[in-house]
Amino acid sequence: MIPQEYIQEVVRRNDIEELVGQYVQLRRRGRTLVGLCPFHNEKSPSFTVYPDTQSFYCFGCGAGGDAITFVRKINNLSYVESVKQLASRAGMPMPEEDDKEGRARSRLLEINRCAARYFYEQLNQRTPEAAAARRYWKEKRGLSDGAIRRFGLGYAPDDFSGLLHYLRQRGFREEELENSGLVKRSQKGNLYDIFRHRVIVPIIDVRGNIIAFGGRVLDDSKPKYINSPETMVYKKSRTLFALNVAKKSTSKRFILCEGYMDVISMHEAGFDTAVCACGTALTAEQVKLLSEYAEETVLCYDSDEAGQKATERSLHLFENSPVKVTVLSIPGAKDPDEFIRTYGRDRFEMILNGTSNPTEFELGKAKKKYDLRTDDGRLEYIREAIGILAGSGVSPTARDVYAGRIAGETGVAKQAVLSQLEGALRGAARRARRQEQRDLAAQGNGAGIRVPYDRGGDRALAPAKASRQLVAALLQDPDQIPYVRSRLDLETIPEPEIRAAVEAIYTCADQRQPVNATSLQSLLPDEKAYSLVMMVQAQNSGQTLVRQDIDMYLDRLRRGTPKSSQAAKTDDDGFRRLFASIAQDKHAGAAEES
Numbered sequence: 001m002i003p004q005e006y007i008q009e010v011v012r013r014n015d016i017e018e019l020v021g022q023y024v025q026l027r028r029r030g031r032t033l034v035g036l037c038p039f040h041n042e043k044s045p046s047f048t049v050y051p052d053t054q055s056f057y058c059f060g061c062g063a064g065g066d067a068i069t070f071v072r073k074i075n076n077l078s079y080v081e082s083v084k085q086l087a088s089r090a091g092m093p094m095p096e097e098d099d100k101e102g103r104a105r106s107r108l109l110e111i112n113r114c115a116a117r118y119f120y121e122q123l124n125q126r127t128p129e130a131a132a133a134r135r136y137w138k139e140k141r142g143l144s145d146g147a148i149r150r151f152g153l154g155y156a157p158d159d160f161s162g163l164l165h166y167l168r169q170r171g172f173r174e175e176e177l178e179n180s181g182l183v184k185r186s187q188k189g190n191l192y193d194i195f196r197h198r199v200i201v202p203i204i205d206v207r208g209n210i211i212a213f214g215g216r217v218l219d220d221s222k223p224k225y226i227n228s229p230e231t232m233v234y235k236k237s238r239t240l241f242a243l244n245v246a247k248k249s250t251s252k253r254f255i256l257c258e259g260y261m262d263v264i265s266m267h268e269a270g271f272d273t274a275v276c277a278c279g280t281a282l283t284a285e286q287v288k289l290l291s292e293y294a295e296e297t298v299l300c301y302d303s304d305e306a307g308q309k310a311t312e313r314s315l316h317l318f319e320n321s322p323v324k325v326t327v328l329s330i331p332g333a334k335d336p337d338e339f340i341r342t343y344g345r346d347r348f349e350m351i352l353n354g355t356s357n358p359t360e361f362e363l364g365k366a367k368k369k370y371d372l373r374t375d376d377g378r379l380e381y382i383r384e385a386i387g388i389l390a391g392s393g394v395s396p397t398a399r400d401v402y403a404g405r406i407a408g409e410t411g412v413a414k415q416a417v418l419s420q421l422e423g424a425l426r427g428a429a430r431r432a433r434r435q436e437q438r439d440l441a442a443q444g445n446g447a448g449i450r451v452p453y454d455r456g457g458d459r460a461l462a463p464a465k466a467s468r469q470l471v472a473a474l475l476q477d478p479d480q481i482p483y484v485r486s487r488l489d490l491e492t493i494p495e496p497e498i499r500a501a502v503e504a505i506y507t508c509a510d511q512r513q514p515v516n517a518t519s520l521q522s523l524l525p526d527e528k529a530y531s532l533v534m535m536v537q538a539q540n541s542g543q544t545l546v547r548q549d550i551d552m553y554l555d556r557l558r559r560g561t562p563k564s565s566q567a568a569k570t571d572d573d574g575f576r577r578l579f580a581s582i583a584q585d586k587h588a589g590a591a592e593e594s
């Protein structure tokens, strides 16, 4: 455990605005800053930084917290690792501590290192199957010994316990081996290797750690590829294969391929900026990661239908990225690997330099769909093309140029194409405004409150809102804690997460810790409760909640408790008062409605 005082100091010495600004382009908006959320894919900024409370919150995906939360999420680190990273960023020495998670991680990385060595050794055995695997890499994939070494390529023999024995001999415990994802437990309870009779590709992260493996069959049997499952050190959606090599290249033009076999051939042909997502379609997180190293990305997927669909999906992910994106079409080959082996690297470089831009790609695809010799075909083509040109990523100049081209292709006057395009742009603007209004409405107080049915269901909505507001008020002004504590019955709070939050705030006060996002993070182990608190704080950042507000919330909570449960606790006298208060409530309720 790292002492809480130390953690607070780490957070104090890392300004949230400056920290987040390293990853997100922020624009000032009053006392806050906004930008495009790095944790989800969005077009208009809903990610907000609050310098006053040194916190952040995203109204789009609900991510929120302090500097530690931010570092943890963006770098995919453990809590302790994030504190360490921020400490070193601020030049603070680390206190002595017991980092159990960090130790487990480094054991896992050690297992992967040993496994990679095992697979590499197996490739070089004098057995017929090892010889077949070598033939696969060298003849079928055309790789040199150098490339095999550089990528640490290997072979997993047809053996259920080869790797298992190898790792056991090196002192790894069964539990650790199971966590590595390299072995599995059978129904009978025995451990066995998951990679068997496959060529093996180690997956390495940006920092050079081996975090997972991919295995491919040598023939056409199924499944063709299997990958390590996700583990403590391997998150598929945040990993790009070969980024550790590509980031060292002098070129800032990255080539995004479909699979690691393509990437390896590309590197072998001298294109050292080739990378790919492994075991998943491209994600927003990977695009974010890529944008830290690349200025330009060339999408280079297979020319089949699946590849073209993937191209389209990926293009959307790049829409808000600073990275310039282009699309490569490979004529006369099913994938880049085949193209390079058929026509050579120079021809490939030629088409690489002549890559088309996204608009060009979409228009080309639309054009192929229709028969431009018919009136219907031309009209349908114009309609679809206008939809493409009205998209958010297309510049006015590009619109003008392509409108001219479409006019030429279809024999329609350019002016007619342009005026249709203007109509489409107005429609798109209207839709964007409506969406923005809906988003704003969804951010309003009380959005998404779900009260458990046994706590009063919908009737408890008003007390639920009141208790959330109470949390916001206490965060703004911790001096109010004793006042609230003496008047609030925790049992009246309908949502268990909010009850936990109020208790955590009390604990902060008892332990004389600052009441902030950092303290609450260690006191609220429930992630849902924590993000709820961050949301409530964000929603109230624009207004100051004072004693009168607190009184109103307390009153709502008192009145909101189901009368039947109060009745059970009251004597005769109290019962009469209760009846009187029910009558009053009706008036108050009616007044509030209007």
Ligand SMILES: [Zn+2]
Binding pocket: 037, 038, 039, 040, 047, 058, 059, 060, 061, 062, 063
């Ligand atoms: Zn977000």
